């Protein structure tokens with residue numbers, strides 16, 4: 001059996017990434033830099049001959065548009081696409097729409113990092129009628145209320161992402177395809193945690209940069225041949241991941 005290749009791609013910079021605001025499920029668009037990052041991501045795919053056969057995205061604009069721009073640049077705009085809320089960014093609860101720097105100053109380093117990067121401490125829940133709540137958003141209308149998050153920690157994200165991983169992504173990999181998953185910083189951290197079996201403590205230090213494809217070759221047990229996979233631009237990925245880690249400072 002030849003297992004296909006997995007390519008993870010975090011969306012390009014969004015308008016709220018640039019403003020340093022917690023975003024979560026708020027449907028913010030890419031900014032011009034993010035569009036350029038997505039284009040470069042697609043060029044990298046093409047330069048490396050890593051041509052996706054199928055793409056999976058979240059239902060959020062920044063991931064959808066990143067995949068479209070990248071696939072256009074790689075001449076793979078025509079491949080089948082599937083979208084699912086289970087690939088969405090982590091729901092940031094009451095922090096959605098809040099400034100990261102102000103939050104850090106108000107609550108201090110320890111609480112800020114617990115909310116941002118701990119495996120199992122979710123931020124406070126958001127009110128259903130909050131201006132940054134998605135409770136009434138039509139794209140989630142078919143979801144039973146108990147599945148609609150009011151906040152999520154990374155553990156919650158992993159638990160809701162895994163059913164989609166096994167039901168939709170794994171079958172594509174097992175049929176030998178090159179599978180692009182275009183998603184978000186924290187939903188991709190959850191998938192990486194699962195693939196590389198990263199400990200709950202170590203995952204706090206892992207940051208995923210925007211717009212740089214991360215390639216995973218998998219063995220027959222769907223375990224990475226090389227732990228951590230390989231970024232198509234490793235130097236830039238290192239710099240950009242460090243910038244994500246220091247947000248709010």
Ligand SMILES: O=C(O)[C@@H](CO)OP(=O)(O)O
Nearest residue numbers: 021022023024089116185
């Ligand atoms: O705001 C968010 O939704 C995420 C990703 O941009 O932020 P963080 O990296 O702080 O988890």
